[in-house]
Amino acid sequence: MPRAKCFDKEDALQKAMKAFWARGYEATSIQDLVDCMGINRGSLYDTFGDKHQLFISALDQYTQRSLSRGNALKQDGNTVEILTDYLYAFMYRTLEDPEKRGCFITNTTVERGSYDPECAKLIREYYGKIEEDLTALIAKGQQNGEIENQREAAELATFFVGVMQGIRVMGKLRPEETTLRPMVEVALASLKG
Structure with missing residues (x-):
């Protein structure tokens, strides 16, 4: 008779995501x-598969959570103000990360995007959705x-995605508002021609 799992799968996945985010794959x-994760090897393999499958699940969890923030781009109101608020919120999330981990997606793009087809697919879909929301706005x-x-x-949407990823990278090295704020301001100035 199989033993019942004695751990919360979502909590364990969240913990794995944080480990991958902090250290890389x-x-x-x-x-x-x-x-x-606080589980044994057998439970890890039985529940999540191998390390790569666990990583893909963690990356997917992160992208879904991150994409939910894109709902802010779909609200009614002045489009410049909506985009301004969105970019500054993005910048402040970067500044408020005490571990200076950057963005899990950006980190994965650099580490695995060019040779891991499953990661590349998730990353392309993620950036594609953000670009789609930005394009509509x-x-x-x-x-x-x-x-x-x-x-x-x-x-412009593709440009803004690039700026956002640049903010995350620069935020790992120079996590000061005096560094990141001009990136947001220059990007927003592009909306004026």
Whole structure:
């Protein structure tokens, strides 16, 4: 008769995500995962599969949580103000991370994006969804005259995704508002032509 699992799967996955986020895939050992998740190896393998499958599950959990913040881009109101609030909230989340981990997606893009097809697929879908939400907001702002039309909305959306990832990378090395605020301000200035 199989033994019942004596741990919360979502909590264990959250703990694994934090370990991968802090150390990266390669530097996180199975023992690190067993220790931080508070489960034994057998339970890890039975519940999550191998290390790579666990990593993919953790990355997926992070992307879903992160994408939920994109709902802020879908609210009614002045599009420039919505985008401004969104970018500054993003910047402050970076500044308020005491461990200076950066973005799990950005870290994974750098570490595994070019040779791990499953990671690359999740990452492309993640960035694609953010670009889609930004494109819709920017296009709405262009249609109602709040944002100048000199660039295509999709081009600006891709630019803003790049700026956001740059904020996360710079925030790991120079986590000061005096460094990150100008990145937001210059990006927002691009909406004026």
